Amino acid sequence: MTPSEPTQVRTNMIIDCHGHYTTAPAQHEAWRQEQIEAKGDLSKLAHRHGPQISDDEIRESLELNQLRLQRERGTDLTIFSPRAGGMGHHVGDERMNQDWSRLCNDLIKRVCDLYPENFAPVCQLPQSPGCRPEGVIPELTRCVEELGFIGCNLNPDPSGGRWTDPPMTDPWWFPLYEKLEELDVPAMIHVSQSCNPNFHFTGAHYINADTAVFMQILDSDLFERFPDLKLIIPHGGGAVPYHWGRYRGLAIDRGRLEPAALMGDNLYFDTCVYHQPGIDLMAKVVPVDNVLFASEMHGAVRCADPDSGHFFDDTRRYIETCEYLSDEDRQKIFSGNVRRLYRRLLPAIIATKTKSETAAR
Numbered sequence: 014m015t016p017s018e019p020t021q022v023r024t025n026m027i028i029d030c031h032g033h034y035t036t037a038p039a040q041h042e043a044w045r046q047e048q049i050e051a052k053g054d055l056s057k058l059a060h061r062h063g064p065q066i067s068d069d070e071i072r073e074s075l076e077l078n079q080l081r082l083q084r085e086r087g088t089d090l091t092i093f094s095p096r097a098g099g100m101g102h103h104v105g106d107e108r109m110n111q112d113w114s115r116l117c118n119d120l121i122k123r124v125c126d127l128y129p130e131n132f133a134p135v136c137q138l139p140q141s142p143g144c145r146p147e148g149v150i151p152e153l154t155r156c157v158e159e160l161g162f163i164g165c166n167l168n169p170d171p172s173g174g175r176w177t178d179p180p181m182t183d184p185w186w187f188p189l190y191e192k193l194e195e196l197d198v199p200a201m202i203h204v205s206q207s208c209n210p211n212f213h214f215t216g217a218h219y220i221n222a223d224t225a226v227f228m229q230i231l232d233s234d235l236f237e238r239f240p241d242l243k244l245i246i247p248h249g250g251g252a253v254p255y256h257w258g259r260y261r262g263l264a265i266d267r268g269r270l271e272p273a274a275l276m277g278d279n280l281y282f283d284t285c286v287y288h289q290p291g292i293d294l295m296a297k298v299v300p301v302d303n304v305l306f307a308s309e310m311h312g313a314v315r316c317a318d319p320d321s322g323h324f325f326d327d328t329r330r331y332i333e334t335c336e337y338l339s340d341e342d343r344q345k346i347f348s349g350n351v352r353r354l355y356r357r358l359l360p361a362i363i364a365t366k367t368k369s370e371t372a373a374r
């Protein structure tokens with residue numbers, strides 16, 4: 014092959030669209046604590062531009078965790094973002110969250126530069142309750158255009174469980190959607206910590222948000238206004254697949270598009286439901302073109318299922334043994350859909366492979 018020929022990318026790759034850097038070296042979260050205690054006054058911090066973290070510390074934090082699990086489970090690439098619980102948009106103010114997001118995103122960039130064949134970067138946005146969403150556009154643009162990020166996580170409730178900002182279908186959010194369309198990057202709808210004791214963060218706040226945002230979109234003309242907007246609702250779409258009939262009925266009652274038609278080329282669910290019956294149900298009711306392989310490793314649920322002996326978040330096995338999926342369906346879920354959705358992913362993979370092949374010559 015000559016250097017000018019495009020490098021082929023395997024069509025049978027297994028791409029996990031939902032992983033977080035939950036194992037970042039401790040000084041990363043310690044910096045955030047210092048920043049909070051200093052009320053954002055960086056002059057009071059020992060390292061105002063961020064903690065000192067060596068490449069070896071980053072390698073160690075991944076080799077024993079995410080990379081080990083990729084190897085053990087036979088997945089190829091993880092679309093990787095900062096720890097969702099660490100975003101903490103309800104803590105501090107807009108300025109503090111800009112400094113924190115920048116630090117988190119720069120760390121993700123270092124991870125992806127160290128392991129370009131294993132991770133592709135997705136950014137955190139510097140949201141803050143009551144602050145207009147266009148305030149996050151400079152950081153989004155920096156990440157996508159300067160650092161090569163391929164998507165972002167968008168928090169529908171920066172208040173952390175109090176839901177004080179407008180619904181995601183309100184014009185409040187539209188300037189951000191215009192930018193997402195312009196940059197051609199999808200957003201994963203992803204809340205952070207809950208500061209409301211009624212809602213456990215991963216067990217209730219996450220699933221509530223997934224379900225709430227789906228209903229907001231169902232009862233709107235969002236994708237007619239923004240036909241190129243691409244959103245992912247994680248954690249299997251919250252409660253939606255289980256209540257598919259309810260959402261179909263609500264749509265018909267309201268003269269809206271039914272869920273399958275609504276999802277179209279705009280809305281996707283991932284496979285983080287952590288058991289076989291959940292995946293079987295998704296396969297039966299959700300259009301296969303709208304399902305993306307994901308595990309949310311490492312850390313949403315850390316233990317193994319005592320009945321099967323397998324880790325709950327080892328989600329590949331549920332898709333492989335699901336009798337409602339054909340081989341073609343599995344290929345779509347494992348990589349076909351994600352390659353179509355993340356338009357900046359394939360060029361990034363090709364650039365990485367070309368670089369490593371050139372170096373190996």
Ligand SMILES: [Zn+2]
Binds near residue numbers: 031033097203247309
């Ligand atoms: Zn997540």
